Amino acid sequence: MENPYMPYPVRIDDIEVATEDKSLKTFTFVFLNPGDEEKFAYKAGQFAELSIPGVGEIPIGIASSPVEKGFVKFTVFRTGVVTSHLHNMKKGDIMGIRGPLGNWYPWEKLENKNVVIIGGGFAFTTLRSSIVYMLDPANRSKFKNIDVVYGARSPGMLLYREELFDWEQRDDINMHITVDGTDDPDWKYHKGFVPQVVEQHAPTADEDTYAIVCGPPIMIKFTQPALTKLGYQDDQIIMSLENRMKCGIGMCGRCNIGKELVCKDGPVFTLAEINQTPKEY
Amino acid sequence: MNFITIDKSNWTKGIEKSRGTYQIFGPVEDENGCQIKSLEPGGQPKMNADVTVMSPKSVLFPQTETILTADLDESKEDHHIMKRAEQKYTPRAVLGIRPYDARAIQLVKLNFDTKDYRDPYWCDAYEATTFVGIGQNRPTPFDFSTSTGCGPFSEEGLDVLLADLDDRYLAKVLTPKGEAWAAACGFDAGADTKESQVLFDILKKEAEKNISTDLGTDKLAQKSILDLYEAPFWDDVAFSCINCGTCTFVCPTCWCFDIQDETKHKKAARFRNWDTCMSPLFTNHASGHNPRESKVHRVRQRFMHKLKYFVDKYDQGIMCVGCGRCVASCPVNIDIREVCTIMNNYEKK
Secondary structure (H helix, E strand, O other): OOOOOOOEEEEEEEEEEOOOOOOEEEEEEEEOOHHHHHHOOOOOOOEEEEEEOOOEEEEEEOOOOOOOOOOEEEEEEOOOHHHHHHHOOOOOOEEEEEEEEOOOOOHHHHOOOEEEEEEEOOOOHHHHHHHHHHHOOOOHHHOOOEEEEEEEOOHHHOOOHHHHHHHHHOOOOEEEEEEOOOOOOOOOOEEOOHHHHHHHHOOOOOOOEEEEEEOOHHHHHHHHHHHHHOOOOHHHEEEEOOOOOOOOOOOOOOOEEOOEEOOOOOOEEEHHHHOOOOOOO | OEEEEEEHHHHHHHHHHHOOOOEEEEEEEEOOEEEEEEOOOOOOOOOOOOOOOOOHHHHOOOOEEEEEEEEOOOOOOOOOOOEEOOOOOOOEEEEEEOHHHHHHHHHHHHHHEOOOOEOHHHHHHHHHEEEEEEOOOOOOOOOOHHHOOOOOOOOOOOOEEEEEEOOEEEEEEOOHHHHHHHHHHOOOEEEOHHHHHHHHHHHHHHHHHOOOOOOOOOOOOOOOHHHHHOOOOHHHHHOOOOOOOHHHHHOOOOOOEEEEEEEEOOEEEEEEEEOOOOOHHHOOOOOOOOOOOOHHHHHHHHHHHHHHHHHHHHOOOOOOOOOOHHHHHOOOOOOHHHHHHHHHHOOOO
């Protein structure tokens, strides 16, 4: 068994400012050793530790999709020591990626189901990975209707804007893009908070419909009752949790909610599962 | 199973002889009390110490340990590429480890050696180590190891168990590692198996008589996590706690750690340190949000982890071996025996 603390060496291939306030950047990495990409085989919903020698590591959801080859992408919010350092790095710099870590959205269970993706703010990274995965020509027929509700504070704070607007044009995915507010007279999408848009536009539940929810705590808090109103049972609501992590492999002991370790048993849980654990996230 | 008699007049000579093969660890007195430490040549383990202040977990899990290194000098071809830090895992023998501490290592193994991931630093050290335990003829007043699935003459996790018979040790050799250690020491005076076992049984019985605590843990598994978590007694349990972390520091089963990076000139090192769930920083998010923000959260986490989450996750009993170190060391007299009793007896109204 390989050393689970050893990151794969990668080179920063591209850096893109992701939001108008520049607090988020999308990093594209290429593996230095060609064989490592295969070892890093991941599924949509997993995360990895971005590892900067001498600075530290941070757990970040994988934003690229398993169907995209040759690189991996992460969108990172600048907030602490490691992310601030990362934001100041440049193309060509060498660092490490350790993973993939954690579980993933339950893709086998979601086959032949309607999938409703609900995201807010910068918690849209693994959701982007999921959408790209589902829309891939090899996979689209495995899923029934796909709806996406995604909101941010303002148009400039939406992640992956070009892709969002491309998806908007397609007929095999129903996009419900929203912003809290904007003074742009040409804004042609929704205005309002995510829970409202969910209540008004998300499909009502039947036994073949699942919701994947990822967002800030306040969005999750108000989205849950909206989904319940639409008839979703707690085991049809799939969520991805975050906690402070170090090892990412279930050993260092800090990210637990009850007996579940968010890094290894999660980060993906159904609401029904979360209801059985202390709310320590 | 074979038994060996070791005359105490030969003990020192045998240990010195084994240095050709083993690095020796054992209990020694220093300015901080009795500790399990690496013994320099000539240094002798204090085999009759009551208890060591710190557990021997540091032999496999040092308080701080470099795990990876990297060169940051961009003129070097492999700059910024991390490598495993060089450590030696030559054979080592821990002499005089208490049976409860040997069981603790087996419990910690559940964390570091799993079907999904293997912690190479802990596992390599574990494989290199031979555990030569000593039965506790006189358990301390804090000892409640008979309630935790071990006891003063428990053999779990040991390669050799010694019984102290004043002028000699009677050694029960339990594994091939134990045989190799005895051979390296030149201890080869066989003892009658049947008689020796009878003697062990008597010593065990006598020793266990000295342990007065009979801790109930039988009802922990059947309770719901949320019922215990939401129980009304946690404020009282945590009231006097000052979150100093001493309990986690001395505990032989506390395995939580932190990972940190440091640089010196152009060299980077990633290392891990013991951490403690008593610290708010343990769970503090970068956003400032802390899911265990109050000391009540943190005290509850420690006891729930040891007495409920672990029980449910591994089905190996509680994550406590009854050494009593946390009870003896706590500056405000929080007693895991009392908390365990409260939890075990709790019924949701």
